[in-house]
Amino acid sequence: MATTIRKAAVIGSGVMGASIAAHLANAGISSLLLDIIPAALTPEEEAKGWTRDHPSVRNRLAAGALARLSRIKPSPLYDETFVSRITPGNLEDDLGKLKDVDWVIEVVVENLEVKRELLRKIEGHWKPGTIVSSNTSGISIQAMADGCSEPFKRHFLGTHFFNPPRYMKLLEIIPGDATDPAIVTQMAAFCRRTLGKGVVIAKDTPNFIANRIGTYGLLVTLQAMMDNGLTVDEADAVTGPAMGRPKSATFRTLDLVGLDTFVHVANNVYEKVDSGGEKDAFEVPQVLKDMVSRGWIGEKSGQGFYKKIKGEQGSEILSLDLSTLEYSKNKKPVSASLEAAKTAKGAKAKTKALLGAQDRYSAFAWDILKKVLVYSAEKVGEIADSIADIDQAMKWGFNWELGPFETWDAIGLVRSVERMEAEGMAVPPWVKEWISAGNQSFYQKAEGKASYAYQGEYRAIEQPVEMISLRSLKEQNKVIRSNSGASLIDVGDGIACLEFHSPNNAIGADILMMIQQSVEEVRKNYEGLIIANEGRNFCVGANIMLLLMEAQDEEWDEVDNIIRLFQNTMMTLKHFEKPVIAAPHRMTLGGGVEVCLPADEINAYAETYYGLVEVGVGLIPAGGGCKEMALRISRANPNPEVDLQPHINQAFMNIGMAKVSTSAHDAKKLGYFRSTDRVIMNQDHLIHEAKQSALRLVQAGYEPQPQEKIRVVGADGKAVLKLGAYSMKQSGYISDHDLHIAGKLAHVMAGGDIPAGTMVTEQYMLDLEREAFLSLCGEPKTQQRMQHMLSKGKPLRN
Template identity: 45%
Template sequence: MFKPFQTAAVLGAGVMGTQIAAHLANAGLTVHLLDLPAKTGNKNDLVEAAFKKARKQSPPIFFTEKTARRIILGNFDDHFDRLAQVDWVIEAVVENLNIKQQLMQRLESVIREDAIVSTNTSGLPIHAIAQHQSESFRKRFLGTHFFNPPRYLKLLEVIPTADTDPQVLKRMQWFGQVYLGKGVVFAKDTPNFIANRIGMYATMLGLKAWTEQGYSIEEIDTLTGTLVGRPKSATFRTADLVGLDTLLYVTENLYPAIPNDESRDVFRVPEIMRKLVSTGTLGAKTGQGFYKKQGGEILSLNPVTLTYESAKPLNLGNVEALNKLPDLGDRLRALYQDRDRAGAFFRQTMLKILGYSARRIPEIADSPADIDRAMRWGFGWELGPFEIWDVLGFETVLTAMRAVDILIPEWIEIMHRNSASSFYWNDQYVYELGRSNELHYIPLEIPADEMKLETVKADPQRTLWHNPEAALLDLGDGIVLYEFRSKGNTLSLKVVDGLDEVLKLLETRDDFKGLVIGNDSPHFSGGANLAEMGMLAQSGNFDALDNLIVQFQTILQRIRYASKPIVAAIQGRVLGGGCELVMACPHVVAAAETYIGLVELGVGLIPGAGGIMRTVARVTERAASESPSHIQPFLRAAFETIAMAKVSSSAAEAQEIGFLPLTARIVMNGDRRLSVAKAEALHLSQIGYTPPPEQNSIMVLGQPARAALEHAAYVFQQGGFASEYDRYLAGRLAYVMTGGELSAPALVHENYLLQLERETFLPLLSQPKTQERIVHMLKTKKPLRN
């Protein structure tokens, strides 16, 4: 529909400016990052210092080290003329209206007539920034409010002015969704837009519960974290991460900007916040905020004495039992009915948040869906306010609001009079004010290329086969999808058996044109089911384990050489056996945020289902020739990656490491991966699919290379980076990677390396230290370095 942006400029190299520039570079753009000239020395000193600091951030803001090279640094004095060549300019300078207006005037004299200009401000009226510019400029001007950190937070609030060209808005929405991987919400030009307006309200309620109602910091974070479907950082840990000075700045600017907000007093900053900021207690960046780490203990602030104290036992009744309920809806309903302090806090704060969100329509947004999406994508809530209201029950919440005199907006009363019982209907409609100014259910706007398996599964006829932990779903057009449903999407016995059945169906049914392997979970697969393997090992049933390894290797080979296209659609963590499955797939569609790795050494094993064989094959393909001297550096890098159980920090890095092929399609918006994978499978079928050739001549380097790899493991152990058992496991890995007992380089068939994997993998399961590692991982979810 539109031409994608290829070049961009970010004006202002502060925290947000550098991170926005980094994410644009991640998306493949060439980016000019400009800031004020330094007053002395090199004029680029300020921007270079900011960029250097940004590159050290953790988690990383760039997909790979190479990505950072797409950014070209400059200053406003010497390099402003570069802006004449860019497609999109993003202003992210200091929050001063006069400065921004002057910058807009200077911009208009330089940029192309078709260049789009946007501001990332969150504290100033968008329309005021460009109000003195020409009509042509104003048509191409809008707000694009990214959330920090832009790489990881999905929300992009797009804020038009009255003059913004609708085509510019559509182009920005399209580019944001497809190329930047964002969830785009159109917001109105009101203070703090959508997410920060609601989010800050919720934060201030938490602060007031601490200062005025006797709840401790730990209690409030327990009640505003994962228990209720919010990030584990909850209220106070999030405040420490954001910075108390930032929170103070936002609220102090928001309060005078919303004189007509009936709940304005909630945004009055508690005096304790001013005291903390004035003494330099700013949160994580100063080492103390609401929390402080002292020794190995996490202390929290006493609101009366302003001293840090050890955490006291929670006085929240049976909240631990509520936390064990696996379904969020069940937890919310149980917490709402709870008669202890936990339930009292939840009812009081949640009713206020729901009422406030309802009263902000149509001020900040026209649709409940926009507010829900903004809170999910910007603040990491699993459910937005109106989705929570539906879970608790429309009438239940409305009755409770009336009982405690919470102001209810007229549109909610109209809903009640119209006998509407929920904001959402059938997951496809939302109750809102339509174009005719009448309240009714309106179809939800869902991008056509963002496939949801819940929608597919809603039609029973589209489930073609299933067992308790897996299913085969009909995606239409002859493409089917194999979905893991095991805990953690592990490759359990039932999942492996299901793969066997599905591959038989794929080969025998003429109406099946291709297969996608994927799921709707945050993470593709946690790898092999360690609990099942550990039980078999501890019971001494090694024959069953051997059969399982043979079966899994065989199935992955069948995936590799299937006569019809098979595409893996992956996202999040893809570990161990899950990584081996993906490496076997000849075609991969990966969300940009994919973290993939062969992590078996962390549990005392080596990859045993083809991961080593495929790694060695890819190493030889990357080398300039089959000469050992050309292969050796690549082999060592791959050996260290597996020996250290390294996991990629992005799909792009996974390609550099070798876990993903260079042909893998990387999609910035992970919600598109299933649709793209389906399209890929269908395309491969339509053009006449041919599976990859058998790997019958893989060059392995034999004992000389093995000795070099073992020496590298020895050096790591002597340096204190690995235990003695780590070194032993690395030796077993080196043994397989170099061809076992081969005394010299040789060409081998892939089956030779698969057999070596099996023969080396199985004995490791009988090792006490391996079994200790497996048990520790199952108990703590962390590796044991014994």
């Protein structure tokens, strides 16, 4: 196998094929996107006098798929310019180009004979050593490769991407009987590191792992709902976050997937399993068949289990009554079990609380859960060797917070098995033997190391070197310092990691104090500092509740002190004599951005949504955000003859419109990241990569960032910025208060009322930020915005 995959070919330009090519482009891999030649000309092509021999006609399907990528929401691409890394072509003219690629991915229709025929064509142009894989969601890898040569079979495997490939972490790798094990190992490592995937190794069985368990779970939920006389709304209320599952729960998930797609997946198992009980479980209920026949297949048709309609008071969601096939208004279920689950913290506690209450919803949840747990246990060894792979597949592929075996541990393995057997369920013998041997759970931890049940004994979970777990390090007593908001953790090799763990990782005095203490600790005893955490989001900003309380009490000295503390702490980070690396992920907003800006280098997860959004709560960035953007523009344009205004205009718009990047690459385009900042594809590798960056700077003989002067656009530039804001107000894009905030922001970004070209200090710019921030805190409309964000979780336009 090629040690590095630099170029690929994707065959099949449907939504999935084009999206896989897009994600390869995201990873920097160029690819060919090939499809068949259209059977007939379009009217537009005929009008141009083209024939089927014209290149634009022959490549139309693939070229059209690339053109549609920009219209897909959410976007399959990190940056729309990455589409240039994909070259469209067709299967008659371009198969010869397969000799130039390192990986061929087949993504054509889910039909065994079509795939077999295509593989034979591919082999006719195959260069020995090239990897070939199928993106099938359930067709046998072995059956597909029948008739191919042994060398080809050794290089052939399944690579089942979950849809959409950019956003879904799961990638199931399915070896055939003849697949070279070394290729499986190397492809798994490549897909983890370069594509950012969570890889599980699946057996060559119908629907592999996630779709096998997930489809079974959806079908038993539907059957249990009908047996217990529950509505669609009630079933989704139980099988969503209350059970550690996504908000889309069961029936919203089916609408998203498409009922036609789901029926196809279910039938794939039904047609291929022999067991009577299992076959019966995968038989599609008549009500689903009726919905598909009516075209009610979910979101893509406008209706499925739910239907969105527009009324006089706005849009509303209706749900389907399966007994009448009529839609009615949603009714929010209320019960003791649902309330108990809602107030519990974490998926384990929620599931236990849901099952612990004695009501019809609790009974419904147990009826579903016990069947899914037993079925998952029955499939161990058949669909995957490892319970850990089954758990990870369900978490990464269906967004469950806990896999089946983790759930079993959470509700009490021994107690739940006793209940199952008392209710007449047949629990797999291996589970009973495991308990009889004295084991209380499928997973255990000892000295910070995790292990899982495997063939009658605990097997250690081997973590790749690229994965550093802060949770595991804390269990190994690697915490150096800690308070309520943050901890400093020893991650080895002389590097310490500052982890936020306040509610929502919001920045308050506790985090700022820990940053200062961390700097002192690293100064004395360590070589470098990284700022990273394992929260859902890196940091959604400062603690606005604290700011609002102080502002409402008119404690202006206290607000001033808070902002000074923030600014001084960021300046300490920026000019620290040892390297500082920030590793943001997902939502990184407001103050979270300002924590990253002083770092020597940012290693951002590719899915980082990054922006200075303070205007959404009626404020401006005051922890150095405005200053840093102005400084970067000045630094990038040292020639005093260069006009800074266009660059300042763009930064002003980004902050004034609270623009948030759609990816880490987009953050670079917005000017938030420097060319030296890195994008990391796999979030699990983020802390390791940040540590390596810190070590690299240490080894290079790190020199701290110098104090710099900033060239500003001054009073003239401020007038330009304010004029732009006034034009937006006149056009109805912003409110009066938005215009007021924009004036304050313009004053700061321009450097105040001084001559254009004046060189100012960083502290001068920080003082302007703080003054503007304090004045806005006193505005009633700003306080209304802050209150609205705290209570509603979204901006108020007032």
